[in-house]
Amino acid sequence: MCENIKVTVWNEYRHEKSDERVGKVYPKGMHRAIADYLDGQPGIVKLRTATLDEPAHGLTDEVLADTDVLTWWGHMAHHEVSDQVVEKVHARVMEGMGLVVLHSGHMSRPFVKLMGTGCGLRWREAAEKERLWVVSPGHPIAEGIGDYIEIPHTEMYGEHFDIPAPDELVLVSWFAGGEVFRSGCCFYRGMGKIFYFRPGHETFPIYYQEEVLRVIYNGVQWAAPVARPRPVSGNTEPLEDLGAK
Amino acid sequence: MCENIKVTVWNEYRHEKSDERVGKVYPKGMHRAIADYLDGQPGIVKLRTATLDEPAHGLTDEVLADTDVLTWWGHMAHHEVSDQVVEKVHARVMEGMGLVVLHSGHMSRPFVKLMGTGCGLRWREAAEKERLWVVSPGHPIAEGIGDYIEIPHTEMYGEHFDIPAPDELVLVSWFAGGEVFRSGCCFYRGMGKIFYFRPGHETFPIYYQEEVLRVIYNGVQWAAPVARPRPVSGNTEPLEDLGAK
Amino acid sequence: MCENIKVTVWNEYRHEKSDERVGKVYPKGMHRAIADYLDGQPGIVKLRTATLDEPAHGLTDEVLADTDVLTWWGHMAHHEVSDQVVEKVHARVMEGMGLVVLHSGHMSRPFVKLMGTGCGLRWREAAEKERLWVVSPGHPIAEGIGDYIEIPHTEMYGEHFDIPAPDELVLVSWFAGGEVFRSGCCFYRGMGKIFYFRPGHETFPIYYQEEVLRVIYNGVQWAAPVARPRPVSGNTEPLEDLGAK
Amino acid sequence: MCENIKVTVWNEYRHEKSDERVGKVYPKGMHRAIADYLDGQPGIVKLRTATLDEPAHGLTDEVLADTDVLTWWGHMAHHEVSDQVVEKVHARVMEGMGLVVLHSGHMSRPFVKLMGTGCGLRWREAAEKERLWVVSPGHPIAEGIGDYIEIPHTEMYGEHFDIPAPDELVLVSWFAGGEVFRSGCCFYRGMGKIFYFRPGHETFPIYYQEEVLRVIYNGVQWAAPVARPRPVSGNTEPLEDLGAK
Numbered sequence: 014m015c016e017n018i019k020v021t022v023w024n025e026y027r028h029e030k031s032d033e034r035v036g037k038v039y040p041k042g043m044h045r046a047i048a049d050y051l052d053g054q055p056g057i058v059k060l061r062t063a064t065l066d067e068p069a070h071g072l073t074d075e076v077l078a079d080t081d082v083l084t085w086w087g088h089m090a091h092h093e094v095s096d097q098v099v100e101k102v103h104a105r106v107m108e109g110m111g112l113v114v115l116h117s118g119h120m121s122r123p124f125v126k127l128m129g130t131g132c133g134l135r136w137r138e139a140a141e142k143e144r145l146w147v148v149s150p151g152h153p154i155a156e157g158i159g160d161y162i163e164i165p166h167t168e169m170y171g172e173h174f175d176i177p178a179p180d181e182l183v184l185v186s187w188f189a190g191g192e193v194f195r196s197g198c199c200f201y202r203g204m205g206k207i208f209y210f211r212p213g214h215e216t217f218p219i220y221y222q223e224e225v226l227r228v229i230y231n232g233v234q235w236a237a238p239v240a241r242p243r244p245v246s247g248n249t250e251p252l253e254d255l256g257a258k
Numbered sequence: 259m260c261e262n263i264k265v266t267v268w269n270e271y272r273h274e275k276s277d278e279r280v281g282k283v284y285p286k287g288m289h290r291a292i293a294d295y296l297d298g299q300p301g302i303v304k305l306r307t308a309t310l311d312e313p314a315h316g317l318t319d320e321v322l323a324d325t326d327v328l329t330w331w332g333h334m335a336h337h338e339v340s341d342q343v344v345e346k347v348h349a350r351v352m353e354g355m356g357l358v359v360l361h362s363g364h365m366s367r368p369f370v371k372l373m374g375t376g377c378g379l380r381w382r383e384a385a386e387k388e389r390l391w392v393v394s395p396g397h398p399i400a401e402g403i404g405d406y407i408e409i410p411h412t413e414m415y416g417e418h419f420d421i422p423a424p425d426e427l428v429l430v431s432w433f434a435g436g437e438v439f440r441s442g443c444c445f446y447r448g449m450g451k452i453f454y455f456r457p458g459h460e461t462f463p464i465y466y467q468e469e470v471l472r473v474i475y476n477g478v479q480w481a482a483p484v485a486r487p488r489p490v491s492g493n494t495e496p497l498e499d500l501g502a503k
Numbered sequence: 504m505c506e507n508i509k510v511t512v513w514n515e516y517r518h519e520k521s522d523e524r525v526g527k528v529y530p531k532g533m534h535r536a537i538a539d540y541l542d543g544q545p546g547i548v549k550l551r552t553a554t555l556d557e558p559a560h561g562l563t564d565e566v567l568a569d570t571d572v573l574t575w576w577g578h579m580a581h582h583e584v585s586d587q588v589v590e591k592v593h594a595r596v597m598e599g600m601g602l603v604v605l606h607s608g609h610m611s612r613p614f615v616k617l618m619g620t621g622c623g624l625r626w627r628e629a630a631e632k633e634r635l636w637v638v639s640p641g642h643p644i645a646e647g648i649g650d651y652i653e654i655p656h657t658e659m660y661g662e663h664f665d666i667p668a669p670d671e672l673v674l675v676s677w678f679a680g681g682e683v684f685r686s687g688c689c690f691y692r693g694m695g696k697i698f699y700f701r702p703g704h705e706t707f708p709i710y711y712q713e714e715v716l717r718v719i720y721n722g723v724q725w726a727a728p729v730a731r732p733r734p735v736s737g738n739t740e741p742l743e744d745l746g747a748k
Numbered sequence: 749m750c751e752n753i754k755v756t757v758w759n760e761y762r763h764e765k766s767d768e769r770v771g772k773v774y775p776k777g778m779h780r781a782i783a784d785y786l787d788g789q790p791g792i793v794k795l796r797t798a799t800l801d802e803p804a805h806g807l808t809d810e811v812l813a814d815t816d817v818l819t820w821w822g823h824m825a826h827h828e829v830s831d832q833v834v835e836k837v838h839a840r841v842m843e844g845m846g847l848v849v850l851h852s853g854h855m856s857r858p859f860v861k862l863m864g865t866g867c868g869l870r871w872r873e874a875a876e877k878e879r880l881w882v883v884s885p886g887h888p889i890a891e892g893i894g895d896y897i898e899i900p901h902t903e904m905y906g907e908h909f910d911i912p913a914p915d916e917l918v919l920v921s922w923f924a925g926g927e928v929f930r931s932g933c934c935f936y937r938g939m940g941k942i943f944y945f946r947p948g949h950e951t952f953p954i955y956y957q958e959e960v961l962r963v964i965y966n967g968v969q970w971a972a973p974v975a976r977p978r979p980v981s982g983n984t985e986p987l988e989d990l991g992a993k
Binding site: 109147149151180189203204206238240243244255 | 877
Binding site for chain 2: 130141173177180
């Protein structure tokens with residue numbers, strides 16, 4: 014359990030190339046910052062990255078079939094993700110692939126399809142302080158984390174966050190400007206598991222912060238598939254008389 | 259609260275016209291059996307029906323805007339429900355409209371879109387016995403119901419039912435042939451509430467059974483909208499300094 | 504449904520008599536402020552108050568049997584509530600009585616027994632600002648409330664709040680000093696329903712604030728019992744052969 | 749994660765000694781059957797057993813402090829478990845110890861205290877057939893298990909099972925005599941995790957059935973503590989002005 018996980022770190026990878034400020038913070042892209050942390054962690058045996066502008070957005074059938082957990086960061090180009098890739102990612106989650114959705118990925122097409130709701134929220138770009146409080150202290154995603162994580166400067170995301178109530182709520186954010194947000198949210202869907210984790214704006218060096226990276230790693234472990242057959246569905250005739258004993 | 263509810267009972271209304279056996283059980287359609295029970299119940303002030311073959315499937319903008327709770331039965335013609343109506347029903351649920359999905363409606367397009375999962379299940383048409391056990395005895399949807407409801411002859415639906423875990427699980431079915439099923443499932447989505455209720459095959463007189471109708475009525479009351487504004491979303495700049503006191 | 508509710512408003516009623524500042528804010532006790540609002544609201548047909556220093560703490564068998572929803576405020580004298588009353592309140596919740604637990608009632612003996620956990624939290628008395636954000640906008644307890652309720656000066660309660668994850672989470676608080684708190688929490692227990700609602704310190708006039716009182720009223724309605732028999736338990740022999748059909 | 753788990757298998761161990769039929773099925777006690785399976789499984793580094801008639805029921809402070817996950821089977825002598833041990837087990841769960849409660853342990857004193865409800869159910873001893881269906885196919889407790897587990901002859905437990913709704917529902921049982929039951933239930937409480945698993949009557953050889961033992965092992969892994977400090981609670985004055993940025 015929690016072993017031999019193959020991870021693909023997906024990134025839109027546009028801001029870093031088009032905006033000089035972002036490029037300075039993440040010269041090789043946010044995916045590299047995340048991948049560099051995850052690579053070689055216990056239980057992770059393969060680490061790939063994939064980005065929007067690669068063929069098939071880097072998510073070919075081969076790559077998806079060989080991915081246990083996919084992490085997703087997107088923002089300005091959600092609409093450029095093809096129908097085909099959205100359907101394939103969704104299908105893989107139904108089969109058991111884990112999905113860790115980061116920050117502005119809340120409006121990514123695979124996440125919105127999986128949630129079934131609007132996924133909107135309040136936001137404000139004012140470099141304010143955030144604290145992510147642990148509300149489920151025995152949850153594996155909180156492993157290695159103190160009572161809260163403090164991020165000195167970040168974009169604000171505030172409630173109401175238009176998602177289904179998470180199956181497990183692990184982290185709730187406080188923002189200096191007066192808002193709260195459900196920031197660490199676990200969902201079981203089909204055979205798959207989805208972890209939404211809020212931190213990670215492109216203009217702040219948040220993906221270099223140890224505690225943030227640790228939660229992503231914990232989320233990858235939590236979302237890893239379990240080894241079992243997919244449930245049978247469809248017609249199960251004929252009726253068998255099982256008797257009372 | 260729970261007052262002045264306007265209900266629209268939607269039915270595909272094809273089996274009743276194309277299959278003589280079904281037509282004998284429900285000569286005026288399943289929607290009429292349901293509507294006849296709901297009409298005039300306390301709290302329900304308006305009762306409409308709507309069917310697939312009406313223009314806009316009977317769900318014009320005027321009808322949807324004037325509907326607090328929509329009940330949905332469909333089966334053989336899910337794919338004939340137009341994209342436009344699917345989107346409009348979804349949007350109305352996000353705004354607060356209640357949705358009560360019946361039996362084979364588990365594969366209806368609005369329900370599948372709201373769930374975000376495959377919504378598949380096991381099934382068997384063998385006229386076997388079903389018992390729906392109450393697992394949440396203080397839930398308003400169980401009002402007026404005993405420890406279980408027994409349906410003498412029905413189609414079987416069995417787990418795994420590929421839905422998100424319900425926010426509130428009220429009823430679990432037992433089937434003579436060896437299966438169980440989460441049969442009464444509550445979901446909060448956007449401002450809306452969705453109640454999935456399993457009973458109701460077209461060839462059995464299930465929509466004449468008092469306890470089944472009572473649960474539908476309870477579900478309509480539970481799913482009724484609450485009076486409050488829709489949450490604000492989007493940009494909430496500028497940052498205000500709220501101070502420590 | 505939601506009709507003919509008999510409410511008993513329970514208050515420890517000590518601070519108001521022993522502390523002059525509190526006595527000025529609530530000269531007739533906090534219970535009177537709450538009762539004055541609830542009395543005569545739609546659906547409420549009987550309104551009593553009861554306090555710690557009355558015989559049986561005002562909660563005789565007759566009173567409890569005639570109470571559909573009990574609200575509870577206690578703080579400095581939790582330990583003076585008798586074992587007998589704790590057991591009787593617990594038993595009535597199991598039978599279906601609603602319980603609305605306010606503010607420092609989080610450490611009251613009936614609540615701790617019902618939760619099964621420690622029920623501790625962080626706190627700070629610094630008259631800071633609080634905002635209670637609605638995270639479940641379609642929930643009946645949020646009826647009539649905007650995106651958030653602002654309380655200008657209050658005691659802080661912060662996470663981790665050591666309760667089971669609520670069955671429905673309706674409100675999350677933000678505090679000026681940097682904390683968050685699950686402030687509106689619904690629990691189903693036995694046949695009963697429990698609503699924990701955070702606001703209400705003794706030295707602030709919070710129980711005169713319209714939105715706070717409205718949430719208490721909504722909570723009373725939500726927690727009202729449903730009309731149905733209590734589930735049968737125990738030996739259900741002999742085994743009957745139900746057959747396959 | 750999920751490594752170096754120290755397990756203590758607790759058993760009342762009375763039926764085996766007082767009832768010849770039970771003694772024949774479990775000559776060394778049910779705890780030995782369970783312990784023999786768990787001992788040496790991946791991730792389990794220490795395996796103890798403890799029984800009611802040992803001093804301190806075998807659960808001294810040293811043993812409890814050195815236990816990551818405790819499994820519990822009791823039935824006829826629940827009331828003989830001392831107040832002190834009940835309190836200590838409860839306190840250890842609050843600190844993070846996992847608890848796997850088996851079969852008739854649903855009425856054990858530690859479990860009832862943790863649940864806060866009556867924990868009653870229907871039952872029938874008629875050696876009937878049971879099927880435990882997986883309703884959460886991506887859950888780690890379902891690893892290695894097919895669509896259902898079939899137990900040929902067992903005691904029946906039926907709904908309503910008077911527990912809080914589980915935080916995660918993994919298994920639902922079907923019984924030949926017409927009942928259903930929530931048989932695999934996960935609860936987060938304090939820093940600890942509790943898994944209730946229904947199978948295991950004393951007169952049937954259920955603790956030799958591979959799939960049943962596998963679920964117990966999965967439950968032990970799921971319930972293992974996470975490495976993190978216990979949340980701070982209590983007074984957190986003074987108020988600090990965090991500013992808006």
